[in-house]
Amino acid sequence: MIQNDFYTPEAQGAYELHGLGDFALEEGGTIPDLQLAVATFGTLNEARDNAICIPTWFSGTHATWEQVYIGEGRALDPSRYFIVVINQIGNGLSTSPHNTDGDVAMSRFPKVTIGDDVRAQEQLLREVWGIERLALVVGGSMGAQQTYEWAVRFPDKVQRAAPIAGTAQITPHDVLFTQALMDTLTSDPGWNDGEYASHTDVAGGLRRHAGIWSLLGLSTEFWKTEFWRGIELPDVTFTSLEQFQAGFMEGVFGAMDPNALLTMGWKWQHGDVARHTGGDLAAALGRITAKTFVMPIDEDMFFPPRDCAAEQALVPGSELRVLHSIAGHFGLFGFEPSYLAELDAHLSELLATDV
Amino acid sequence: MIQNDFYTPEAQGAYELHGLGDFALEEGGTIPDLQLAVATFGTLNEARDNAICIPTWFSGTHATWEQVYIGEGRALDPSRYFIVVINQIGNGLSTSPHNTDGDVAMSRFPKVTIGDDVRAQEQLLREVWGIERLALVVGGSMGAQQTYEWAVRFPDKVQRAAPIAGTAQITPHDVLFTQALMDTLTSDPGWNDGEYASHTDVAGGLRRHAGIWSLLGLSTEFWKTEFWRGIELPDVTFTSLEQFQAGFMEGVFGAMDPNALLTMGWKWQHGDVARHTGGDLAAALGRITAKTFVMPIDEDMFFPPRDCAAEQALVPGSELRVLHSIAGHFGLFGFEPSYLAELDAHLSELLATDV
Numbered sequence: 001m002i003q004n005d006f007y008t009p010e011a012q013g014a015y016e017l018h019g020l021g022d023f024a025l026e027e028g029g030t031i032p033d034l035q036l037a038v039a040t041f042g043t044l045n046e047a048r049d050n051a052i053c054i055p056t057w058f059s060g061t062h063a064t065w066e067q068v069y070i071g072e073g074r075a076l077d078p079s080r081y082f083i084v085v086i087n088q089i090g091n092g093l094s095t096s097p098h099n100t101d102g103d104v105a106m107s108r109f110p111k112v113t114i115g116d117d118v119r120a121q122e123q124l125l126r127e128v129w130g131i132e133r134l135a136l137v138v139g140g141s142m143g144a145q146q147t148y149e150w151a152v153r154f155p156d157k158v159q160r161a162a163p164i165a166g167t168a169q170i171t172p173h174d175v176l177f178t179q180a181l182m183d184t185l186t187s188d189p190g191w192n193d194g195e196y197a198s199h200t201d202v203a204g205g206l207r208r209h210a211g212i213w214s215l216l217g218l219s220t221e222f223w224k225t226e227f228w229r230g231i232e233l234p235d236v237t238f239t240s241l242e243q244f245q246a247g248f249m250e251g252v253f254g255a256m257d258p259n260a261l262l263t264m265g266w267k268w269q270h271g272d273v274a275r276h277t278g279g280d281l282a283a284a285l286g287r288i289t290a291k292t293f294v295m296p297i298d299e300d301m302f303f304p305p306r307d308c309a310a311e312q313a314l315v316p317g318s319e320l321r322v323l324h325s326i327a328g329h330f331g332l333f334g335f336e337p338s339y340l341a342e343l344d345a346h347l348s349e350l351l352a353t354d355v
Numbered sequence: 356m357i358q359n360d361f362y363t364p365e366a367q368g369a370y371e372l373h374g375l376g377d378f379a380l381e382e383g384g385t386i387p388d389l390q391l392a393v394a395t396f397g398t399l400n401e402a403r404d405n406a407i408c409i410p411t412w413f414s415g416t417h418a419t420w421e422q423v424y425i426g427e428g429r430a431l432d433p434s435r436y437f438i439v440v441i442n443q444i445g446n447g448l449s450t451s452p453h454n455t456d457g458d459v460a461m462s463r464f465p466k467v468t469i470g471d472d473v474r475a476q477e478q479l480l481r482e483v484w485g486i487e488r489l490a491l492v493v494g495g496s497m498g499a500q501q502t503y504e505w506a507v508r509f510p511d512k513v514q515r516a517a518p519i520a521g522t523a524q525i526t527p528h529d530v531l532f533t534q535a536l537m538d539t540l541t542s543d544p545g546w547n548d549g550e551y552a553s554h555t556d557v558a559g560g561l562r563r564h565a566g567i568w569s570l571l572g573l574s575t576e577f578w579k580t581e582f583w584r585g586i587e588l589p590d591v592t593f594t595s596l597e598q599f600q601a602g603f604m605e606g607v608f609g610a611m612d613p614n615a616l617l618t619m620g621w622k623w624q625h626g627d628v629a630r631h632t633g634g635d636l637a638a639a640l641g642r643i644t645a646k647t648f649v650m651p652i653d654e655d656m657f658f659p660p661r662d663c664a665a666e667q668a669l670v671p672g673s674e675l676r677v678l679h680s681i682a683g684h685f686g687l688f689g690f691e692p693s694y695l696a697e698l699d700a701h702l703s704e705l706l707a708t709d710v
Contacts, residue, residue, distance in 0.1 A: 172579060180566045183563050188542075215535055220526065220657065241527055301575075302575065
């Protein structure tokens, strides 16, 4: 195990670990004693029908959902719903290469799929809380991949679905994007075939990884208008592009574990609901019975609205709700009150829909 | 000097070298005996008023212009115009780190600016052919940077200007883009601080460099629709994304010299006509007297039309003519007859405009 302060309750906020036992994976292999890191908000009602499941995105944890999206009076209201944010396998909080020992540690961590995550989440919700139906599954980016997977794999368990800024099937551009991200890490001399002693051994690779995120994670207009000047973190404001790049982009990604990023990168790259239907995307999405709002972000450079709209057209009864953010994909961080208001309005409408 | 077969007449088509003597640079230093590699098409008329100057783009040479854009019956018609394609300094054919010796070889090559290129081009045209006015300057990408520089620096010498898929002032996003491109090379262990023995020592860096071009050089829709299946090279067709990536993207960029790419990358990153006006872009573009058609490509991911349109609005009497290509920035390679027809129509109209 490697100690990494980024993956602690102090950095991410409180969470609980739930063990699922030995967990067999779709691509082969087993994770012994799989632990999912989970944060819950609100109370499960007696009918057990007010649960919302939120899977996390690439490099993300439950923290952003807690800080930005969940709150009384919001769409994701813990006074009405039992909200379960489940950190994806390999994200650094749930079982991950750096926080486990033995046969699956570090470079020996097996390949994990989006389907593995959703199966684990379903097992968790059923075994721990007896939840058999979800009022809503909502997630952004890789969380959208998991949302689609939920709706396709368990149509009877998902009443409503809201995939934000993500696709059900990996696109060729995203195959290349994830590959470029992963290559920054595995090409670093400090990578040592995944057996580094500390994530800081791969500092150069993590910095270049952040550099590629800056190209596609935000938008050309975000940079042009110097939108970052308005982003405030505790104890820091940004006064130059270089400072924002170093302090925000490289600061965040530089704290992460390279093997965790690679586990998630490979998973993202292979996310595809058409695995259920022999490659037939229309057939897979046609299985969805959840009322679904598909919500791309207008300035997203790698999950562009047209890709999301093409999938939305294949989901029965679904609606396309385009969100607006100058921050592009990173609009997910909720920098803009206008974006959050739009999202809340759509989610509230979706949650109010009879199904 | 390093022998590199990519930078030969056999690979690029015929060109002549013209020496300009010792050439002092804007950022300091001198290139001794600067040689510009030049390809000409057509004949200069007696009035010396039918000359067209074409500067080259990042990683490009005169070859694409010769093969794709210049021809009888086309807008760039050598039976009517004297067309001079000038390879930019450091592109591998004109004086460059790998093809010179002594004080400016390899890692000792000085910083070169867009302004240096345009001053050298002006000197070349005047000294060799006595050209004092250009009927047109046209270039794509970094060639557009040089086109703007021509029109701002020498307004009396440029009658018409056509910057394609490029900006007069570097954008913040392109600062980050060029940095990510350069970082792939300088982070390679084989880079050896710029003193590699062969470009193949940096093969991994060149491959990752190509990988980033794939993310932004083309478009998400290019990849989604597998447009590459229709791209035919001599003796090769592409049947998989991996094969196109390896055979086209990595094949082309992998043949190039890392120091050449870095020279051009730094130059691109610092291209800014507002250097003439103390940082005032509007004042700089306001100097332009050339009839100017600004031509972004609709799917361009790093010179998006809105950035080009914002500059066009500052150029007196100019017009915005958006080109359409699913290949995004690499539409410049002229994969699509429809794109070439559009471009030719705009250029023909521009050339027919009285000035």
